[in-house]
Structure formats: C-alpha cells, structure tokens
Amino acid sequence: MLKLAFKNLFAHPVRTVLTIGALAIAMFLVCFLTSIATALEAGVSSNTVRRLWTRTAVSLFSTMPQNYEQKIESLPEIDQAVKFQWFGGYFREQKNFFAQFAIEPEHLLEVYDELYVVDGSYENFVADRNSAFIGKALADKYEWKVGDTIPLTATIFTKPDQSPWEFEVAAIYEADTPNVDRSTLFFHWDLFEETVKGFAGEAPEVGVYLFKPVEGADLDAVSAQVDALFEGGPMRTLTTTESEFQREFIGMIGNLPRFITFLGTGVFVAILLASINTMLMAAREQTNDVGVLKSLGFSDGRVFGLMLTQGLFLCGIGGGIGIALAKGSESAFRDMLAAQFPGYLVADATVIGAAVLTLAIGLVAGLMPALHARRLSPVAALRATL
Amino acid sequence: MSEAMIQARGLTKTYKRGGEELRVLDELDLEVEAGGFYALMGPSGSGKTTLLNLIGGLDDATSGHLVVDGVDVAELTGSELAQWRSDNVGFVFQGFNLIPVLTALENVMLPLGLTPLSKGEQRKQAEYALELVGMTDRMKHRPRQLSGGQEQRVAIARAIATDPKLLLADEPTGDLDRESANSVLELMTKLNSELGKTILMVTHDPLAADYASTQIHLDKGRLAQVSGAATAK
Secondary structure (H helix, E strand, O other): OHHHHHHHHOOOHHHHHHHHHHHHHHHHHHHHHHHHHHHHHHHHHOOOOOOEEEEEOOOOOOOEOOOHHHHHHOOOOEEEEEEEEEOOOEOOOOOOEOEEEEEOHHHHHHHOOOEEEEEEOHHHHHHOOOEEEEEHHHHHHHOOOOOOEEEEEOOOOOOOOOOOEEEEEEEEEEEOOOOOOOOEEEEEHHHHHHHHHHHHOOOOOEOEEEEEEOOOOOHHHHHHHHHHHOOOOOOOEEEEEHHHHHHHHHHOOOOHHHHHHHHHHHHHHHHHHHHHHHHHHHHHHOHHHHHHHHHHOOOHHHHHHHHHHHHHHHHHHHHHHHHHHHHHOHHHHHHHOOOOOOOOOOOHHHHHHHHHHHHHHHHHHHHHHHHHHHHOOHHHHHHOOO | OOOEEEEEEEEEEEEEEOOEEEEEEEEEEEEEEOOOEEEEEOOOOOOHHHHHHHHOOOOOOOEEEEEEOOEEHHHOOHHHHHHHHHHHEEEEOOOOOOOOOOOHHHHHHOHHHHOOOOHHHHHHHHHHHHHHOOOHHHOOOOHHHOOHHHHHHHHHHHHHOOOOOEEEEEOOOOOOOHHHHHHHHHHHHHHHHHHOOEEEEEOOOHHHHOOOOEEEEEEOOEEEEEEEOOOOO
16 A cells, blocks of 8 residues: 555656655745744743843934943942944955944953853953954854954944954854854954044944843843933933843844744645645546555545555655755754854754644645545546546 | 356446436346356446446445345445455456556555455465466566556456456456457456356457357346356346
C-alpha cells in the first residue's frame, strides 16, 4: 500500500515535484517568518535586564539637554546614567547601515554588563577617543578587526567638508543574551561633542539616557521619579524598562509580529489550496484504479487510507524539505540578520509547529479525495473515463 | 452432477435514469455449475456486465437472491464483501486495468497484499501466477511497456494470484487482435480445464464464445437461450 501510494504520487513527476517545491518554499517561509516574529518577541519579552531608558516624552527623534544626566544621577536609586546619541551614519554606501551611538565609554559597561570583549582591549577603547567598540556580528560581516579604521558617512551630523567620521577599532564585543544587538558601533561622546560643537557651534543634545537602578529598587517608582524631575521642562521625559522601550521601537515600524503572522497565514492558506488541487487532480486520474482495487478486494477503508497516505506523503516530503532548509540555514540567517533581528533562531517549537502544520495540510489535502474514493462504488469507478 | 457455483433466483436490477426506471435485469433465474466455462452473450444493454458485477459483488441487486459458492452476497457487509471478493473472485477486464505505475509483478502482488502471506510468499505466488500465463520474462515491465495481449495475460495472472474459484471476465478479448485474443482464450481454457476455475466470460465475439463449453444468451435482462454442453438453467 505504501509503495503504491508513493508510486501514484510520482505518476506525474513534474506536477508532484513542483507541488513539493512549492510546499518546501512555503514551509520554509512559515518557519522563517515565525522565527523572525519569535526573535522580535524574544528580544522584548526575554529581556529581564533591570535597565531603564529615559527619552523625551515627545518622540524618539527629539533630544534632551545634557544636564539631565546630573539630575538623573541625583536620585538615590541611580548611581550612573550614560548618554546615548544615535549617529545615523553609513559605511561607504547607504546600504551598509547599522546602529552607531556616541556614548560615554567609562560607564558603558556599568549599564551593559552583559557585554564582554572577545578581541582587543576595552581599556584601549576608553583611552583612545578616536576609537570604536564594535559588535562581533558587525566585525564578521565587514571582516573588520582590531586596528582597522572605519570611515562613516554622517547623515545627521555631517561635517562642513563632507568628510567621513573615522574610528579605529579598539575592541570587539559579544554577549550571551538575545536582547543585545551585536551589530552596533559605539564611539566616544567627547569626540562627538567636540566635533559637533566645532561645526555647529553648540554641543549636541542627548537622545536617550540609560541607567541601572540599584538592587532592590522598584523600577516603576524610579521611572516615575525620573520623569517627575523633568515635569516642568524644558523637555518632558518618558522613562521605561528596556523591554518596553524595544516594544515601542518595534511598534514604530507597525505591528510587525502581526504582519508577519498575517503573511505566514497567507502562505499557509495558499499552499493548502495548491496541495488540495494537486491531490484532487491525482485522485481524479486514479478513479479507475480505485475501481480496480475495490474489485480486487480492497475495502473502502483501505482505499481511503491509500488516498490519505498520498496526501501525507506529498506534504510530508515538501514540508520536511522546507523545515530542513529553515533549520539548515539558521546560522547563515542569524549572521545575515544580526543587525535587524538579533537572536534569530529556528526554535524547536517552530519546527514542531511547522511539522504539525505540514501534517494538517497533508490530512486536509488527502481527506477530500480519500472520502470521495471511499464513497465511490466500484462499478462507477471502473466506468470512469478521463 | 457438479454443484452450483452460482444460483440466481428472480434477480432484478433497476436504475433510475432521468426519472425513468430502467430494468437492466428482470427476474433472472440462472444456475452455473462449478468448474464450467461459460460465455455470457447478448446485445448491448441486455444486462451481461450488470450480471457479472452482481455476481462479483461489485454492485447490489434491487431484488431477488444470488448465492455464489454457497454465500448469499446480499447478506455481506461492505468489508465482508471486499474480503469475500479477495478470497473468491478474480476479475479480468476489457481494458486490462493494470495499475500503470506498478510493474507486472507488483500488479500481480497487489491482491496478495490482502492475504496473510509474507512478502516473500507473496512474491513467490505472484511469480508462479506470471509463469502460468507465460509472462515470467516481463515481470519487471510496466504496463505501457507491454503489448495488449501481454497486458491481458498479466491481468489474468493478477486475477488468479489469490487462487479464487471464480473468474469473471468482461470482454477480455475486446481490445485485442485475433492472434492475441486466441492466445488469451487458450490460456483461459487452460485455467478452466487444468486448474478447475469456473469462468464466466462476457463477450460479443462468437469465436471467443466458442472457447466456452456453454453459451448463455441474455436479452432485455432475461435468460434467452442456453447452448452448449453444460446445464445452465
């Protein structure tokens, strides 16, 4: 029976191979999109770091005065706040875009204690104001190593002569937690401020203040205290946990997880219809065979099982290839998408979910022709002409 | 006197077509002896194939009684009927009806898959059936690689693979040239005389009917005439 089901499936090899190919691509996409959504969610929900972010209450694009830092640090629950300013440059071409921040190197690791150096020396980064501290994924992508100079073309803080900003790689970092972007370049606030002041005439403001309240402090209470400090301006603030900040950041580009789920559902429905169509065509061609099998003594149940098995074979092969592709390409995509979706991972739950989905498609695709074959009288089946 | 393989009493089959009742078999009485070779003849629409389908348990009679080898087929449930067909009846069709994706050997092994035989025993039995029909050298060929006569030989091997007592053949030589037809008919005669198979063969061809020991003529769903040596009534 299994042999017959398998051979029937490949009676029209081109059609079957095309359907299997479509199934493989669809199931790969389902796994890929689910993994993207999972990566987004993991970055947010698994982030249990007790780090608070203070930004303006207006938007992420507005900035705050530098003297907010001292005021924030004046609260007893906060030892050290760190200035962050989005730089927004690119390397050689606009497509080579990644996150760059001007920060205070002396205190970065106090708020980002999950970072660790894998190459170079953090002390050298702190000591050299022209240096940069870059993520491992970024270093791997552009094959940068310690000592290399990275020219960045500014899009916001453009020098009057249009020359690029240049940073020498002092150290490369890695992190064990999925919420940390391994594709960021950090550089000295002092250099940033001095250069901007040089051509703009005034010191730059701050995009975000990051800090870790002391152990045991109530994060909500601290957030409220910080925001209360600036209630009267000049710029009101909004202080949130890091996970909440990330959630808002993702929200800026729309409800991405829902959009991805929508796309995945669309792919699923399309491939379900394609599989049903293939199975119905195959079943129609096998009508006469069904009559022969019944005349040989095959029961309605056996014929039902044969048709259902064909649907399961078809979807199992296609879906299996798709899932294997998704799993096999996991590390390649993790590197490729490190900047946008750090922590990309085809989780076991995703693989199991895709396998269940494959099984469901196979059952549904095989069920209609199987029920038809089961009900078909042998005489009607034998009379059938195609 | 041989015992009856088939006993039909008042066998009637009607179909509804366009709101009109079509009586294909009309109170047919028939008795076929075990071990006989019968040709079932008659004009188109006389009920030959319908009778064959009823005897083979492929269709239900509207009324009447039909006992095949001591079994009232109307009493069997769907799965019992399937099992009974597997054990007792072999079908040979005009269009051969081999499964195109399977080799000759696999086609013959198909009904053996319903038996308790092991895979090895099934293969051995299928090879024996193919040997009986002279197709050993073509057992690995697919149907499309065989001539019509060869396909029908494989189909006969499939029909006898489970060693059924009854062979039902519906125009088995209808799609064959004369030479191939004669060869198939000689094979069927051999199965009847040497293996004792009861054969009921629907045919329009008088030359084919001559191979049978008894000719049964149907007309408008009734028994019109019985000729030949045996005692169909």
